[in-house]
Amino acid sequence: xxxxxxxxxxxxxxxxxxxxxxxxxxxxxxxxxxxxxxxxxxxxxxxxxxxxxxxxxxxxxxxxxxxxxxxxxxxxxxxxxxxxxxxxxxxxxxxxxxxxxxxxxxxxxxxxxxxxxxxxxxxxxxxxxxxxxxxxxxxxxxxxxxxxxxxxxxxxxxxxxxxxxxxxxxxxxxxxxxxxxxxxxxxxxxxxxxxxxxxxxxxxxxxxxxxxxxxxxxxxxxxxxxxxxxxxxxxxxxxxxxxxxxxxxxxxxxxxxxxxxxxxxxxxxxxxxxxxxxxxxxxxxxxxxxxxxxxxxxxxxxxxxxxxxxxxxxxxxxxxxxxxxxxxxxxxxxxxxxxxxxxxxxxxxxxxxxxxxxxxxxxxxxx
Numbered sequence: 234x235x236x237x238x239x240x241x242x243x244x245x246x247x248x249x250x251x252x253x254x255x256x257x258x259x260x261x262x263x264x265x266x267x268x269x270x271x272x273x274x275x276x277x278x279x280x281x282x283x284x285x286x287x288x289x290x291x292x293x294x295x296x297x298x299x300x301x302x303x304x305x306x307x308x309x310x311x312x313x314x315x316x317x318x319x320x321x322x323x324x325x326x327x328x329x330x331x332x333x334x335x336x337x338x339x340x341x342x343x344x345x346x347x348x349x350x351x352x353x354x355x356x357x358x359x360x361x362x363x364x365x366x367x368x369x370x371x372x373x374x375x376x377x378x379x380x381x382x383x384x385x386x387x388x389x390x391x392x393x394x395x396x397x398x399x400x401x402x403x404x405x406x407x408x409x410x411x412x413x414x415x416x417x418x419x420x421x422x423x424x425x426x427x428x429x430x431x432x433x434x435x436x437x438x439x440x441x442x443x444x445x446x447x448x449x450x451x452x453x454x455x456x457x458x459x460x461x462x463x464x465x466x467x468x469x470x471x472x473x474x475x476x477x478x479x480x481x482x483x484x485x486x487x488x489x490x491x492x493x494x495x496x497x498x499x500x501x502x503x504x505x506x507x508x509x510x511x512x513x514x515x516x517x518x519x520x521x522x523x524x525x526x527x528x529x530x531x532x533x534x535x536x537x538x539x540x541x542x543x544x545x546x547x548x549x550x551x552x553x554x555x556x557x558x559x560x561x562x563x564x565x566x567x568x569x570x571x572x573x574x575x576x577x578x579x580x581x582x583x584x585x586x587x588x589x590x591x592x593x594x595x596x597x598x599x600x
Contacts, residue, residue: 264305264318267325271298274332278339285401286346287338294331301325346400353407354395357388357414364418367595370459371421372482372560384413425595428484435589438499442466442587452579454551456566458483458495459591463551463566465579475572478555480564484590487521487564489530489539490546495564495588496521502584505577506550514553514570515577519586521549551576551586 275294283291301324308316364381373381391406439455446453447469455464456477463475480493487496500523506516522530522545533539546564555567566588568576 264301264321264325267322267329268298268301268305271301271325271328271332274329274336278332278335281336281339282343282401283332283335283339286342287335290331290338291335294328294335297324297328297331301328343400346404347395350391350395350400350403350407353411354388354392357407357410360414360418361385361388364414364421368418368421368425370461370483370560371424372484373417373420377417377420380413381417384410384417387413424484428590429595431590432594436592438587438589439592442585443469446470452581452584454576454580454584454586455592456495456586456588457592458497458588460593463568465576473575475568475576476555478557478562478567479560480562481560483560486529487526487546487549488533490544491563492546493562493564495562495566496526496549497588497590498523498525500549500586500588502580502582502586505580505582506552511550511552513550513565513567515573516550516552516565517573517576517580517584517586519549519551521547 271294275291275298278287278291278294281287301321304321304324305318308318308321387406387410391403391410394400394403394406442453442455443466445451446466450468453466455466456462457464458479461477461479463477465472465474479495482493483495485494486498487494498521500519500521502517503520504518506518508515510516527545530539530545534541534543549565551566551568551573553568553570553573555572556569557567561567
């Protein structure tokens with residue numbers, strides 16, 4: 234009887250302890266809720282591209298999440314009454330906080346990136362527009378022309394990526410476009426800065442022609458290479474202006490035969506060529522090389538600037554077959570046939586022709 238009572242007593246004790254343990258365990262907070270919250274926060278951070286825009290807090294969130302899972306698994310391997318989830322819950326809550334911070338930083342960073350990219354697109358478009366208006370006529374080496382084209386393509390792709398909200402791709406495209414566009418943009422800037430150091434002389438020479446046309450009551454022609462214009466002066470004013478096409482290497486003065494550069498200086502019409510005398514409809518043959526050209530050519534040869542075996546060239550004309558929209562001559566000045574007809578009526582042998590680099594300051598170009 235005593236044994237039976239003792240057994241019942243012990244059984245009650247075990248049952249009581251088990252019940253109390255289970256009650257305590259059930260009262261314990263499990264990590265499930267905290268881990269679910271962390272999972273949702275990390276998922277949102279991934280959608281906000283936090284890996285790219287807020288990498289540090291995002292990675293910290295993932296580390297704490299992994300730690301929370303590890304500690305949860307470790308505790309589950311113990312007897313139920315020995316399990317403690319405080320560390321796992323703490324790590325899950327830290328994971329949530331870092332994920333939320335990553336989302337906040339991503340949104341802020343993304344807005345800054347969008348603002349910067351919008352400005353970058355505006356700046357690049359302005360650079361391209363200014364180049365096309367001001368420097369498009371500058372002869373470029375084929376490799377530079379290719380880089381300019383590639384830069385324009387990359388800019389277009391960057392703009393499309395920006396509009397599609399693919400900002401990471403836009404960054405890559407726009408940065409690559411910037412490098413190429415700026416490289417090519419700076420090239421003609423350097424060329425024109427040196428070339429336009431002669432602008433005061435060119436402007437003064439044109440003033441003298443204008444004054445002479447008023448005094449002498451004769452026709453004078455002034456060719457502005459940069460602006461692709463031929464002006465007809467009479468009685469101290471411009472009577473008419475024609476668009477012209479030049480040699481493709483028009484920047485600078487002509488140095489030698491075959492350089493495809495239109496010469497600069499004051500020349501005279503030596504001969505009026507009719508259709509039977511030229512393949513370019515009609516032509517006004519100029520007296521290039523004149524004495525100044527010959528003296529400069531000989532000096533350049535002595536200094537080694539021009540090869541000793543080079544020739545100075547000749548047969549520079551104002552002729553027809555123009556209107557192609559590109560610089561294509563061997564150094565001559567091309568107009569449309571109907572405009573050459575008008576010049577034939579106005580000009581005679583001896584008519585003076587001033588050819589200058591430009592009559593417009595660099596700062597006013599592209600306006």
